Amino acid sequence: MTLRLSNQKPFAQGGNRLCFVHPEHPDRCIKVRRPDFSLADRRRKKGFPKNLKPLSSFDDNREEFRIMSRFEQYYGDRIFHHVSRCYGFTDTDLGAGLVSELIRDANGAISETLKKYLWDHGLTDDCQAAITTLCEFWQREAVPSRDLLLHNIVVQKGPDGQILRLVVIDGLGSAGLIPFHWLPGAVQHHKAGRKVTNLHKRIQDLLNQRGQSEFPGYHGLLLHDGRAQGKDLSPENQEHTEPHGDKTSS
Ligand SMILES: Nc1ncnc2c1ncn2[C@@H]1O[C@H](COP(=O)(O)OP(=O)(O)OP(=O)(O)O)[C@@H](O)[C@H]1O
Ligand SMILES: [Mg+2]
Known part of the structure; x- marks a missing residue:
């Protein structure tokens, strides 16, 4: 089943992803790639030689899922006191969404x-x-x-x-x-x-x-x-910010 997110307002937006409350689990969030900042855009922004890497290596969701699976195996439950738990992928109308514990x-x-x-x-x-x-x-x-x-x-x-x-x-x-x-x-x-x-x-x-x-x-x-749940999606209520795709500033 494909979850509908496009009728919901995200609760946050990072440089790379939009974050939504899971429509069926209020204690979980779903992160999807920002539609205005594709993986190809992100790779282009990196410049040589990083732009030689495969497109999939620029996908935060994929990388986060891989790391979180390792964390669970290596540390067990104790890591989740200070790291949000990851529940894997779900299909959404905004693309593949990574589901995690919403704090x-x-x-x-x-x-x-x-x-x-x-x-x-x-x-x-x-x-x-x-x-x-x-x-x-x-x-x-x-x-x-x-x-x-x-x-x-x-x-x-x-x-x-x-x-x-x-x-x-x-x-x-x-x-x-x-x-x-x-x-x-x-x-x-x-x-x-x-x-x-x-x-x-x-x-x-x-x-x-x-x-x-x-x-x-x-x-x-x-x-x-x-x-x-922030469901009002009329254009004047949508907030826009510039994508930046780098993780070095606070
Ligand atoms: N599990 C969570 N529980 C509560 N808030 C969260 C959670 N995940 C994300 N957020 C909120 O959403 C914002 C953006 O999320 P996230 O950092 O995952 O996006 P991003 O696009 O990967 O970020 P970046 O700009 O660092 O690349 C966070 O700064 C935080 O405020
Ligand atoms: Mg972030």
Whole structure:
């Protein structure tokens, strides 16, 4: 069966994908490729020599599914405390959709990104503690990831607004040719440690920007909070942003 998404408003848009609430499972999301930024566009943007790679290697959904299957085998359930669970592919009228756990707060709202949280509240004690927990986990378990970007981490809150956990929802796996867990243990831990150090730097950079009036960039903001499904698709209610396809900025 093909799920209809085209009558729903996405709750978020990254540089590469649109994210929808699953029409049949409110606790899951479906990510599809942005129709305005095809795999061919993305490959073209990369330039030589990366543009020699096969088109499929530019597909985030395919790559994420492969990595998440490995994570489940390698770590078991404990990884899903800090990484959103993946449920595989489903057919949608916007193409193949990757289904994953949708992180929501206790009040039902889709959890906001760490970027948005820090922008709104600064580095609260609660948030500092949650960041420390995530970073210790990342380093201890030597989780392979790309740079830990502030818009790829969401902050799940409990009934009193207290932070329950930080969950990484994108940017997992390593770019190297050698499978990460074949590397010597010390190298794995060193690589994970570097990602943690960079995360602290990104947090500091964002906190330093807080004086300015505008939220920096469009990454990290939700289009709706998932409590009313956002079904109004009239053109004036559609938000558009430029595709960018790179994962290095926060
Ligand atoms: N499982 C989830 N639970 C809650 N929110 C999510 C989830 N997955 C994605 N989001 C929200 O959707 C936004 C975009 O999702 P995602 O990062 O997967 O898209 P992308 O196009 O791959 O991003 P990028 O621009 O980093 O390539 C995130 O910044 C986050 O706010
Ligand atoms: Mg992302």
